[in-house]
Amino acid sequence: MNPIVYAIPVFMVSILLEAWIAHRRGVNTYDIPDAITSLNFGILSQVSGVFVRVFTFGIYVWTFDTLRVGTLPADAIWVWVVALIAYDFIYYWVHRFGHEINLMWSAHQVHHSSEYFNLSTALRQTSTGAFASFPFYLPMALLGVPPIVFGTVALIDLLYQYWVHTELVRKLGWADRVFVTPSNHRVHHGQNDYCIDKNYGGIFILWDRLFGTFTEERDEEPVVYGIRKPLASYNPVWGNLNVYADVIRKSLNAGSILAAARTWFDPPGGRGVALAHLDPQSVKKFSTGTSRGMQHYAVAQYGLLAVIVTYFLAIAPALASADRMLWALVIVLSAMSLGWLLEGRRFARLFELARLVTLGLMLAFFAQTSF
Numbered sequence: 001m002n003p004i005v006y007a008i009p010v011f012m013v014s015i016l017l018e019a020w021i022a023h024r025r026g027v028n029t030y031d032i033p034d035a036i037t038s039l040n041f042g043i044l045s046q047v048s049g050v051f052v053r054v055f056t057f058g059i060y061v062w063t064f065d066t067l068r069v070g071t072l073p074a075d076a077i078w079v080w081v082v083a084l085i086a087y088d089f090i091y092y093w094v095h096r097f098g099h100e101i102n103l104m105w106s107a108h109q110v111h112h113s114s115e116y117f118n119l120s121t122a123l124r125q126t127s128t129g130a131f132a133s134f135p136f137y138l139p140m141a142l143l144g145v146p147p148i149v150f151g152t153v154a155l156i157d158l159l160y161q162y163w164v165h166t167e168l169v170r171k172l173g174w175a176d177r178v179f180v181t182p183s184n185h186r187v188h189h190g191q192n193d194y195c196i197d198k199n200y201g202g203i204f205i206l207w208d209r210l211f212g213t214f215t216e217e218r219d220e221e222p223v224v225y226g227i228r229k230p231l232a233s234y235n236p237v238w239g240n241l242n243v244y245a246d247v248i249r250k251s252l253n254a255g256s257i258l259a260a261a262r263t264w265f266d267p268p269g270g271r272g273v274a275l276a277h278l279d280p281q282s283v284k285k286f287s288t289g290t291s292r293g294m295q296h297y298a299v300a301q302y303g304l305l306a307v308i309v310t311y312f313l314a315i316a317p318a319l320a321s322a323d324r325m326l327w328a329l330v331i332v333l334s335a336m337s338l339g340w341l342l343e344g345r346r347f348a349r350l351f352e353l354a355r356l357v358t359l360g361l362m363l364a365f366f367a368q369t370s371f
């Protein structure tokens with residue numbers, strides 16, 4: 001069973017709790033269209049993961065089975081501890097490349113495309129990142145880290161990072177200099193000059209201190225979240241693809257095949273280009289002025305969609321591949337429909353109606369054939 005199935009209810013309850021506490025404290029940390037969009041990115045990431053993981057984890061298992069130079073025992077505690085530290089070390093570099101190389105930034109930018117910072121931001125995950133990042137972890141398979149240990153430490157590293165996406169926990173003293181914490185991860189999500197390309201760690205911020213990318217949060221300059229070239233959309237599919245489109249455009253104009261190829265390995269700001277100064281006061285958060293009624297409708301529909309997605313993730317391994325594809329398609333179109341409604345697109349209401357009818361028929365058909 002996909003362990004995220006068990007985590008989803010915890011995510012939903014903690015997000016509601018954080019939003020309620022923030023509301024009571026008068027902290028403006030949530031925006032409903034932004035949060036729904038973050039959660040839609042999370043849905044797309046999990047649904048695509050059903051298909052991608054078979055491939056990436058499959059290659060890990062194949063490498064372990066056929067190429068490993070030794071075998072580390074899965075029943076020894078030290079193996080788990082060393083594997084977690086090794087995973088976190090590799091994660092630091094994968095994450096760093098995710099900010100410093102166009103090919104990997106095109107995938108990772110999804111996580112930074114929110115202009116808010118709360119627990120829902122943690123779930124704003126890419127759907128395309130695994131292809132470029134998983135080869136970096138294969139040395140663990142070569143060294144004999146069993147797949148069960150690898151899969152578990154990868155999950156621990158990912159789940160650890162959930163709680164650090166909040167403005168409600170301020171500085172934590174020495175912990176901010178040893179572990180990744182809300183304070184140092186806020187810096188990572190900032191677009192202020194001092195925040196760019198800082199604090200890449202997953203569990204340990206020690207890697208950043210070791211490799212010179214650590215910066216403490218400044219009390220005198222509030223962090224402005226998001227990316228320098230804003231997404232300005234609630235469409236999670238476009239959110240996953242827009243930077244790839246930019247890099248493709250740049251590489252087509254590069255002049256030669258070599259230059260085109262190099263574009264993919266340039267830093268996102270351009271090779272040799274100095275970072276432009278950003279006046280934090282000048283940043284306006286994206287909004288389409290979605291009506292209150294539509295925001296509440298989207299929340300209610302998202303609640304329903306979350307239940308459907310949880311159910312899909314639970315039963316996906318047992319589904320025939322055509323059924324799996326059909327479910328995935330309807331879920332992705334549902335997330336897009338909610339995005340279009342929040343953006344107030346002209347065709348959105350008609351599309352939503354078609355989606356509800358399709359979903360209703362599918363659920364009725366499924367209920368009839370399953371019970």
Ligand SMILES: [Zn+2]
Binds near residue numbers: 099
């Ligand atoms: Zn990042």
Ligand SMILES: [Zn+2]
Binds near residue numbers: 122165185189
């Ligand atoms: Zn983050």
